Amino acid sequence: MIANSVNPSSANVCMRWAIAFFFIAIAHAARAGDGRLIATGGATEVEGSAGGGLVPWAVLAGYGTRDEIGGSVFRTQLQLPDYRLDAYGGAFTIDNRVEFSLARDRFDLGTLGKAIGMPGAALRQNVMGVKVRLAGDLVYGDLPQISIGAQYKHDLDFSIPKLVGARHDSGTDVYITATHLELAALDGYDLLWNLTVRSSNANQFGLLGFGGDRGDRRWLAEGSVAMLFDPHWAAGVEYRQKPDHLSFAREDNAADVFLAWFANKHVAVIGSWVELGSIAGLARQRGAYLSLQGSF
Amino acid sequence: MTGRTIVFIFSILALSACAPTVRAPATLYDQLGGNAGIARLTDAAIDQYAADPRVAPMFDHVDIGRFRRVFAEYICVVSDGPCRYTGASMADAHRGMNLHEGQFNAIVEDLTAAMTSVHVSVPTQNRLIKRLAKVRTDVLYK
Ligand code: HEM
Numbered sequence: 001m002i003a004n005s006v007n008p009s010s011a012n013v014c015m016r017w018a019i020a021f022f023f024i025a026i027a028h029a030a031r032a033g034d035g036r037l038i039a040t041g042g043a044t045e046v047e048g049s050a051g052g053g054l055v056p057w058a059v060l061a062g063y064g065t066r067d068e069i070g071g072s073v074f075r076t077q078l079q080l081p082d083y084r085l086d087a088y089g090g091a092f093t094i095d096n097r098v099e100f101s102l103a104r105d106r107f108d109l110g111t112l113g114k115a116i117g118m119p120g121a122a123l124r125q126n127v128m129g130v131k132v133r134l135a136g137d138l139v140y141g142d143l144p145q146i147s148i149g150a151q152y153k154h155d156l157d158f159s160i161p162k163l164v165g166a167r168h169d170s171g172t173d174v175y176i177t178a179t180h181l182e183l184a185a186l187d188g189y190d191l192l193w194n195l196t197v198r199s200s201n202a203n204q205f206g207l208l209g210f211g212g213d214r215g216d217r218r219w220l221a222e223g224s225v226a227m228l229f230d231p232h233w234a235a236g237v238e239y240r241q242k243p244d245h246l247s248f249a250r251e252d253n254a255a256d257v258f259l260a261w262f263a264n265k266h267v268a269v270i271g272s273w274v275e276l277g278s279i280a281g282l283a284r285q286r287g288a289y290l291s292l293q294g295s296f
Numbered sequence: 297m298t299g300r301t302i303v304f305i306f307s308i309l310a311l312s313a314c315a316p317t318v319r320a321p322a323t324l325y326d327q328l329g330g331n332a333g334i335a336r337l338t339d340a341a342i343d344q345y346a347a348d349p350r351v352a353p354m355f356d357h358v359d360i361g362r363f364r365r366v367f368a369e370y371i372c373v374v375s376d377g378p379c380r381y382t383g384a385s386m387a388d389a390h391r392g393m394n395l396h397e398g399q400f401n402a403i404v405e406d407l408t409a410a411m412t413s414v415h416v417s418v419p420t421q422n423r424l425i426k427r428l429a430k431v432r433t434d435v436l437y438k
Contacts, residue, residue: 035398036398065396140429183423184423188423231408
């Protein structure tokens with residue numbers, strides 16, 4: 001099914017989850033925490049997991065310590081020359097040990113939609129994520145924080161992906177990620193690094209289905225480096241390998257440079273310049289990304 | 297590159313080699329402003345603790361005059377200053393408090409705010425936090 005506009009009932013699913021998270025948070029108010037240091041909940045990547053903008057990090061959403069709960073909601077928009085990506089969702093973390101997340105991605109086909117006679121057409125997917133912190137701590141100790149996670153993605157609009165050769169309308173990414181803040185590492189400034197290894201068969205994050213005529217699951221490397229100017233401001237770069245398994249059109253790796261502002265432990269704004277390369281035959285898809293995040 | 301540009305670049309390099317090198321203060325203690333700076337920082341930190349509901353109750357029955365003295369000594373020693381620490385070990389000082397992660401981070405936040413209020417630069421703040429962070433396991437859940 002092609003969505004000509006966001007289907008209101010399914011669009012509400014994430015909203016309902018966000019509201020549910022909110023009430024769970026209220027119910028746990030005694031334990032709802034802001035015990036972690038500012039910015040240590042990271043931003044939210046487009047698939048809903050705590051991380052950078054494109055790469056999940058080992059950090060868990062929100063600001064709860066191991067005695068507390070935490071969580072976040074986000075809304076992201078990425079404007080490309082020929083497309084637009086909208087994402088929103090929420091995440092909920094228990095005891096800084098396990099993170100549950102939900103996200104909706106909507107990829108507006110823009111120019112391509114018009115070209116195929118379906119102006120306003122979009123590809124949508126839901127992403128359900130879980131992440132578990134295995135060891136270490138982002139800030140303290142020499143060991144990086146190490147987490148494993150999974151993202152189950154399900155396409156709501158599979159006819160185009162199927163037409164271009166995608167094998168499945170859903171898939172599960174699994175990843176292991178290590179993240180650490182090196183205090184005073186760069187001329188006295190804190191430096192964050194992240195390395196993620198992901199097994200995935202998702203074409204264009206899953207928006208173009210899963211698996212293709214040129215292969216299915218493969219290992220992908222992702223990474224981020226950021227510098228903190230002070231506890232509220234960070235700037236960095238990210239890189240994410242993507243599979244290239246549909247012969248109808250090349251898929252490129254993704255990269256971005258970002259600037260993040262953590263106003264306080266409840267509000268963060270992330271601006272970024274994202275390079276996605278060629279998407280469905282349209283080259284040079286790069287553009288501005290803006291993400292708003294609320295957290296506790 | 298033209299010959300003129302090359303000559304120009306070389307003269308800049310030569311000039312900068314002649315310029316007196318501005319040496320960064322040798323120790324973290326110096327960067328914190330020595331004893332006077334650490335005394336100001338200690339006062340600011342105690343003000344922050346007193347205003348922080350996550351921390352203040354722990355200090356209800358503490359001799360603040362003594363804490364002020366030994367805390368300043370501790371910061372001095374940790375930052376390679378010429379002092380002698382006369383207080384208790386970190387494990388002993390915090391035994392029985394059962395401090396949790398959130399309280400430790402609260403102290404880090406209060407110290408950061410204190411350092412900002414007495415105009416310690418961000419790199420110097422980070423260097424001190426890095427050293428203090430090492431005592432975390434001695435202090436928590438004891
Ligand atoms: C970087 C972490 C910390 C450092 C470097 C530190 C340092 C110190 C020092 C040097 C003393 C004096 C020891 C003595 O009295 O002989 C002390 C005492 C004390 N600290 Fe900490 N501390 C830290 C974390 C905390 C935390 C997280 C709390 C609670 C929120 C706390 C509460 C206290 C209290 C209440 C005392 C007074 C104990 C007494 O006099 O009986 N400290 N601390």
